[in-house]
Amino acid sequence: MIKVNLVPADILAKAKQRQLLLQGAVVGSLMALVLVVVSLGHWYGKHMLVQKLGYVESELQRLDRIVKQVEELEKAAAAVRARLNVIEDLLLGRAYYPIFMSEFAKTVPGGVRVVSMQTAAMTPERSA
DSSP: OOOOOOSOHHHHHHHHHHHHHHHHHHHHHHHHHHHHHHHHHHHHHHHHHHHHHHHHHHHHHHHHHHHHHHHHHHHHHHHHHHHHHHHHHHHHHHTHHHHHHHHHHHHSOTTOOOOOOOOOOOOHHHHO
């Protein structure tokens, strides 16, 4: 069996060219579609990151206010502790002076007059 091609070559070339153009258009459209989908994915990711950044910044501001309040309360607590320590030191030392003075008055012989007396806190250097 013999095949005879009766279609002219220029028509076959045009048909092949149209087929190649159609295939190129399909491949180009698919690449454009992939590019659009990837771009939308990146845009959505950026949008979600911007929202998360806004939420994190608002939480940071809220926690910063709380930290400032805690620092102020710690300063106030330190001041109260310092005052309390001073009061406790005064209360501890207060009871010794009347006892000391009464014992001292008993040891001073009659006719002796004490003109002045000083007291000083004991430091580690003085106690040695």
